[in-house]
Structure formats: C-alpha cells, structure tokens
Amino acid sequence: MRIASHDFIDRSRLARRRRTFFSAVFMLTSLATWFMADLLWQDGGISALEWVLLILFVLLFTHIAIGFVTALLGFYVINRGGDSRQITSTVKPGEDVPLASTAVIMPAFNEDVSRVFEGMRVIFRSLEETKKLEHFDFFILSDSNQPNQWIQEEVAWVELCKQVGGFGKIFYRKRRQQINKKAGNVADFLRRWGKSYRYMVVLDADSIMTGEALVKLVATMEKNPNVGIIQTAPRLVNGETLYSRLQQFANRLYSPLFLAGLNYWQQYDGNYWGHNAVIRVQPFIEHCALPDLPGSEPFGGRILSHDFVEAALMRKAGWAVWLASDIDGTYEEGPPTLIESAKRDRRWCQGNMQHSWLLAAKGFRPINRFHLGMGIMAYVSSPLWLLFLVLSTIHVFSLVRHPPAGTTGEIQTSLFGYAIAVPEAFTLFVFTMLLLFLPKIIGVILTVQDRDRATSFGGRGAVIGSALLETLFSALLAPINMLFNSKFVVYTLLGQGVSWVTQKRGVGDDDADWREAIITHAPHMIFGVVWGVSSFIISPPFFWWLSPVLAGLVFSIPLSILLSKVSLGKRAQQWGIFLTPEETQPPYELRRLRQNLAECYKHMRPLETLRDDYGLLQAVLDPYVNAVHVSLLRQRRPSEESRDYFAQLRTRLLWKGPEELTTKEKMALLLDAESMIWLHRELWCQPSHALAEWWRLAMRQYNVLTAAPITALYR
Amino acid sequence: MEPPVDPVAPSTRFRPRTGTMEAWNAAYVRVEDYLRAHRIHNRLHQSRLIQAVLERAARRHETNPALEPTTLAAEEIEAAMDEWFAGILDDKNIPPDRIAAAGRVALLISDGPQKWPYAFLDRHHVPPDFARAMRESSMQAGPDMQFSNMVPRPIDFGTISEAAGETLERFEKWPVLRTLVLWAVFLATLLAIFRATR
Numbered sequence: 001m002r003i004a005s006h007d008f009i010d011r012s013r014l015a016r017r018r019r020t021f022f023s024a025v026f027m028l029t030s031l032a033t034w035f036m037a038d039l040l041w042q043d044g045g046i047s048a049l050e051w052v053l054l055i056l057f058v059l060l061f062t063h064i065a066i067g068f069v070t071a072l073l074g075f076y077v078i079n080r081g082g083d084s085r086q087i088t089s090t091v092k093p094g095e096d097v098p099l100a101s102t103a104v105i106m107p108a109f110n111e112d113v114s115r116v117f118e119g120m121r122v123i124f125r126s127l128e129e130t131k132k133l134e135h136f137d138f139f140i141l142s143d144s145n146q147p148n149q150w151i152q153e154e155v156a157w158v159e160l161c162k163q164v165g166g167f168g169k170i171f172y173r174k175r176r177q178q179i180n181k182k183a184g185n186v187a188d189f190l191r192r193w194g195k196s197y198r199y200m201v202v203l204d205a206d207s208i209m210t211g212e213a214l215v216k217l218v219a220t221m222e223k224n225p226n227v228g229i230i231q232t233a234p235r236l237v238n239g240e241t242l243y244s245r246l247q248q249f250a251n252r253l254y255s256p257l258f259l260a261g262l263n264y265w266q267q268y269d270g271n272y273w274g275h276n277a278v279i280r281v282q283p284f285i286e287h288c289a290l291p292d293l294p295g296s297e298p299f300g301g302r303i304l305s306h307d308f309v310e311a312a313l314m315r316k317a318g319w320a321v322w323l324a325s326d327i328d329g330t331y332e333e334g335p336p337t338l339i340e341s342a343k344r345d346r347r348w349c350q351g352n353m354q355h356s357w358l359l360a361a362k363g364f365r366p367i368n369r370f371h372l373g374m375g376i377m378a379y380v381s382s383p384l385w386l387l388f389l390v391l392s393t394i395h396v397f398s399l400v401r402h403p404p405a406g407t408t409g410e411i412q413t414s415l416f417g418y419a420i421a422v423p424e425a426f427t428l429f430v431f432t433m434l435l436l437f438l439p440k441i442i443g444v445i446l447t448v449q450d451r452d453r454a455t456s457f458g459g460r461g462a463v464i465g466s467a468l469l470e471t472l473f474s475a476l477l478a479p480i481n482m483l484f485n486s487k488f489v490v491y492t493l494l495g496q497g498v499s500w501v502t503q504k505r506g507v508g509d510d511d512a513d514w515r516e517a518i519i520t521h522a523p524h525m526i527f528g529v530v531w532g533v534s535s536f537i538i539s540p541p542f543f544w545w546l547s548p549v550l551a552g553l554v555f556s557i558p559l560s561i562l563l564s565k566v567s568l569g570k571r572a573q574q575w576g577i578f579l580t581p582e583e584t585q586p587p588y589e590l591r592r593l594r595q596n597l598a599e600c601y602k603h604m605r606p607l608e609t610l611r612d613d614y615g616l617l618q619a620v621l622d623p624y625v626n627a628v629h630v631s632l633l634r635q636r637r638p639s640e641e642s643r644d645y646f647a648q649l650r651t652r653l654l655w656k657g658p659e660e661l662t663t664k665e666k667m668a669l670l671l672d673a674e675s676m677i678w679l680h681r682e683l684w685c686q687p688s689h690a691l692a693e694w695w696r697l698a699m700r701q702y703n704v705l706t707a708a709p710i711t712a713l714y715r
Numbered sequence: 716m717e718p719p720v721d722p723v724a725p726s727t728r729f730r731p732r733t734g735t736m737e738a739w740n741a742a743y744v745r746v747e748d749y750l751r752a753h754r755i756h757n758r759l760h761q762s763r764l765i766q767a768v769l770e771r772a773a774r775r776h777e778t779n780p781a782l783e784p785t786t787l788a789a790e791e792i793e794a795a796m797d798e799w800f801a802g803i804l805d806d807k808n809i810p811p812d813r814i815a816a817a818g819r820v821a822l823l824i825s826d827g828p829q830k831w832p833y834a835f836l837d838r839h840h841v842p843p844d845f846a847r848a849m850r851e852s853s854m855q856a857g858p859d860m861q862f863s864n865m866v867p868r869p870i871d872f873g874t875i876s877e878a879a880g881e882t883l884e885r886f887e888k889w890p891v892l893r894t895l896v897l898w899a900v901f902l903a904t905l906l907a908i909f910r911a912t913r
Binding site (some may be wrong): 048071137139158161162167168171172173187190191192193194196212285287289290291292293295300313330356357358359360361362365394494621622623624626627628630631632635674677681684685686687688700702 | 722741745750752753754783785786789790793799810812813815816817818819820821822824826850853855856857858859860861862863864865866867868869870871872873874875876877880881884893897908910
C-alpha cells in the first residue's frame, strides 16, 4: 500500500482546511434553512407538503453552498498569492528533471479525422520543440465503427507520419470490437503496451496539450513517486458559435476561483476527469480494471463514467491524485450548441447515476465518496429543483384557496421616506442570489483589478459587459437544462435510454436546424406556457417570482437557435463580447491548429453521390489506400462458410454498388484482407460495363482528383 | 514465359492484331488511370509503360480473343508490379498475396514516384538509393507488444448497494412487477397532489 503525499501537507493542516470548507457549507445551509423554515412557519405550522419543500430546499441549497464555499476559498487562495501546497511546486522553475517513457494516448470514436490528426500533429511538433520528444510515444486508439472514419484515419495516420517523420513514434490502433467504450479502449492499450511505459497521458479527441505542459506533467510525476494521477484543468477553446463562446468565456473567467478552492481542500484526494491527465501506468493496470455493476444498462452494467471511479480506486490503493490547475497549455473543446451539450449531458448523467452503487463501496476514501455524490447531484439536483418549483406552485395554490388568517405576506420598509412593501421571502431570495452570483462577481473583480488579465479578456468594459450577458444567458439556460437533466434522470431510473432526433449533417454554418430545435424544445416551451398561465391564474405575484424560470422555457426554441449561430459568435467576437485570453492572445499551438485545419477544410470534397461511401471507395480503388489498409489488417484464415459469405458480399459490392450493403457488411468486408485485395484487383480488371454505375462514377471522379490525393488531411 | 516489361525499349511498330479499337482504347485508359492512381505523373515514363503493358496484353488476346483487352491489360500491369515489387523487396520475406500491398506501402512512404520518376517498374535500372529507400520503408502501426494482465477486480459495494443490486436484478427479471411498482408510484404522486391541494 502506497502512502500518499502526507509529507507534502501534514494531516492536521489538511484536516483544518477541510473542516473550514465543510463547516462553511454547513453554516450557510443551516442559516438558509432557518430563513426557509421561518417562511413556511408563518401560517402557524409546517404541513406535510411544507416539510417536503423544506427537505428539498436543504438538498438544493447545500449543492449551491458547496460551489459558493469552494469559490470563496479559491478567492482566499488567489488573494494571498496562491497555494503553497500545489503539486507542481515540487518541480523548481528551470529544473531539468530526467523524464521517463510516456505514452500520449488519444482514443477516438467517429470523430472529425482532420481535427484528431491535426491536433496530434500540433502536440507532436510542440513536444519536438522542447527537445524531449524521445521520451514520448503517441497512440491514436480508434474505436470508429464507420467505414469513412476508419479509412480516413488510416490515410491520415500515414500522411501525418510521413510529414513529421513519425513512423515508429506515432502509432495507430483500431479495435475490431468496441468493448467497454473508452475505458475498454484504454484498457486494451494497457494490456498490449502498458508495460513499455511508466506514464500515459490520456487525451480526448479534441484535446490539445503543449509540449511544455506535457514535459511539466511528467517531470512532476517523476518528482513525486507516490502520485498516481495528475489532472490538469483544460481550458475550453476554439468555440465558434455563440453558445460555445459563452461557455468558454465562463470557463475561463470563473474557473480559476473554483479550481483554486478545489485544490485547497481536496489536495491529494483529487479527482480524475478522464482526459488531459497523466497517469502512472503500473498501479493503474493493477487497480483500475473496472468490474460491471449489478443489473444492466443504463443504471447497471458497464461503468460509463469511469474516470471518477478510477480516481477512487487509485486512492483506495494509496496513490495520490492531484489537480494541477496551474499548468498552462492544456485545452479542450466544448459542445457547439445547447442540444449537443444536452446530448453529452445525457451520457454523463447516465454514467454519474451509476455511481450510486459505489457510494457505499468498501475501502473508498470519504472525499472520493463526496466526489461521486457531487457527480450524482450535478444531475439529480435538476429533478429536485423541478419538484421544488412544482410543489411550491401547489403550495401557493393551497395558500390562495385557504389564506392563513392574520398574515399579509409582506413587511413594510422605508426608503427615502416612501413606505415600500417587501415580500417575506425577499431576504431568502437575496441570500440565495448572493450565493449564486457572488463567485461570478468575485471572478470579474479579480480580473478587472489586474490590467494585463483584463486586457487578455478584451479590456475592463468587455469583461463586465460579457459577464453581465453571460449571467443573463446562463439564467435563461438554467431552467432548460433543468428539464433536460430531469428527463435524463427519470429515464435512467426507469431503465430506458433517451431517443434523439438525428442531427442533420452537411448544413452550412448558419443553416440552423429549426426542425431539431423545435422537436427538442417544444415540450420545454409548452411546459413553460402551461406553468406560466397556471401560476398567473393562481397568483400574479407568484408568476413574477417564477418569471425568470418561465422565460427560459418559453423562449427555449429561439434561444437555442440563436446560440447555435456561428455568425453571431463571430460578430460577438468582433464586438469584444465573450473574449478569452486564448482568443486575444492565442498560443502558438492553437494558432497552428487553426491554420492547419483551415488548409484541410478548403480542399474539394467528393461528389455528394460518392461522399457517403468515400472511405470504402478509397480502400478499394486507390492502390495506396488499399495497400495501407490491407497492411494494417491481421492475417487470418477464414472458414469455408465465411469465405462464401465474403464472396457474395464482394460481388454484390462490385456489381450492385455500396448502397446494396449495410454498414455492418461494409465493415465486415473492410476487416477481411483477402476480400480487400480481391476487390482492388477485380475493380481495376473489370471492363466498365461490368461494374455498378456507382463504381463507374467513382473511377471517373477519382481519376480527375488523383493528381492531388484526397486524404483526411486534404479533404 | 512472357518477356519482362521493359519500358525503355518498347516496340515501335506495335499494333494489336485482334480486338476493336474501342476495346484497346478502353484498355489504354484503364492502364493510364491505374498508373495515375499510383501517382506516376511522368508522362514519358507512363506512355512507355502503357505501351509495354498493352503489347503483352495484345499477345495474350491473340491466343484468346474472347477476353476483354481491359481485363488483360489490368492483369498484365498487376503481374508486372507483383514481379517488380518482389524483386525489390526480395529480402523481406513477404507472403506472395501481400507483396503488392507491401510494395505499394514502401513506394508511398519513400515517395518513390516523386523522387525517382523513371524508376517505377524498371527492372534494369533501379537506382540503389531508391531500392534502399523501398526496403527501409516500413509502417509500424504499434510497437512490440508487452502483454499485461489487467483483470477487473470485484468492488465490494457495501450492504445497501448489494441489496439494491439484487432487488434491481430481480426487477429486471420480472417486468410485470416493475410496471406495477411504477403504477403505484404514479398513483401515490397523484394522491399526494390531491391531498396537498385539498
């Protein structure tokens, strides 16, 4: 059993920090509960419904208070010049720590191939510039199950290796079976090559890390042999739509407070967020192979959100897990639209809900249980909030029908000599708002008082204006997300997945998908209208109390469309709204990535008729793509039955065209080397009239374009 | 045994004795396309190769005119490539059915057609640096494997979770029970709302 970095911070000091944190949360929640109980008590007692309301209030307020106290502690840390107990401080500035073998792994699943490989190129080049490249190997671990993606990945890998001299340094692995999703993909890598590396840096397909950040991470691991995982705090970048720019602005402006606060009280009991983190391979192999949960998906079965559990297992085994929020040069991209964000939340919700099984797991550290609990509450708080609001409406309805005798519901106060009626709930309202918005205000003040930092956000005026707009938008988005998450939680509890309208592909940047927006948000709008009308009929003052929540719901469709617009995102950027330091002073790696991607995307795309099966087309038609693909396939001796099966698939593909095959059949052919060799030879040997029309067109089109080979890097 | 393709000295008086002009034109286009697909953009070299390939195809066509000239020409160029790649990569111990794939990969990685524009399919004048580049070009998708045993370890979920897990699994086996419980929850909610609004 490893001993965590107790020498780094003594137990009593850490206990003091945690006592401060939890005591503050407790006191704030107690105070707010007192206000709430007082409010409910006004009619002379607390009914059953009011008890339920009070309990829900306590749960929801605790959740808010945890965020608030974390931010407040972060403010304390930043204000005194930073935390002396940061894991990165173990490496002195300028210290040249000898590094160990490290694998940089990037799992990918049907991602934009150009983005994946251009990202890898940027990371590779950036590391090359640190002169420490020899310690690192790179792996693209593909689980793509679409023929186009798969073939493009292979082509892009070869092109990238050729262009950067990366053969023997950059590797590509495609799993035949996508068992256990990303966690299974990483485990597959570890089983094959884990022994060759002391560390692995796990990236997402949209991650970027600078060479300097990677070197610093590995150096920190080398200096701290008790540390199992160091998680960086990736910054959201490359947003183009108004929604993604809004998110990245909020992330950039407010997250330093929260991250500093988080590190203050969690220290070596940190969490793992699944990517942009370095992991010590051997203990991870020994302790982090995940078992299945009781029951089947979505609530049981395979663990979907593996990262929190892996952190808990590493901690259980005695390895420290740290958050290194002060490491720069670590980036990721956020979802471009509200609907895309909800799709991601759906997966995360399902995964986090599964963690309920692990809350009482034996041997887990209390802080890990707390992390798991917070992950669950991130989604469960939505239906609780919804229930709280609905029950409040019912409560108001019963108060209106049977008004308690002797209460006015208002108190009088004097302002400039005028008597003003103040609702009883006002104090509690102000208190709650303070907890919700004070961290944002502090974030703005911290930025505005530092001229350089303010300039990197576009100036003081831009920071204040953008923060006000962000607050407005986040207030409107909160009830929509509440309904989304409530639906996900309920569906998960009922053991069902959530169906989605397939997103239309191939639309221009601003051809907003109204159809998807209407179908997705119509229930929100209807719910908002019905609720609004009902509450207005019951009690107009209550309607005005609810109006911030109702506004977001009623206008959810136009809001969603508005936020998904790239043109508005760009215009906002020109006006200095939602600017981030990565936009005003983009680091070299991000500039390079943008330039390379622009180069990729400007090339001619294949004909629309051919586009859907362009990967298959290349793998069969192009001698080089065919050769690369065949070389990457394992040699197998197929049985007689499978030979017959492949023979009929092959002839169907050539004589009738790919539209006659299902994706599964195309994948089966692509996995069979013998078939791919046969198809290539046969296609070139057959006279045109013997081939399907689709192949004739493919050959004509391909001959026009082969002068400049179409690859994923030049699509 | 057919004579090897020698693009340096194609017959100057070659013309097919069998087959139609359209069929041989189609065969010409197919070989040209195939060479272009191999990024052989050196027109002079390309035309010599095409003529040599068509000569061989024409000789075969004379013996069996029922065959398509396009098919024969494509087979000829494939055979020529197999032979040429095998000659260049002779020490690599590659199975015969993979020789063309291995050769093309080597050609792609070494940028053969661009750097040595006259070398492709030339058996007699293979530049030594080209041959070396071809032989040294390798595409390694992964480093040597070093297997580790990564076996999931059971997690003790604790008494409450274990009991809940067993109940859930029982629920999954009895969908009727699950439905009844759902109905009961729904009814209880309705009753609660009814009671609260009286």
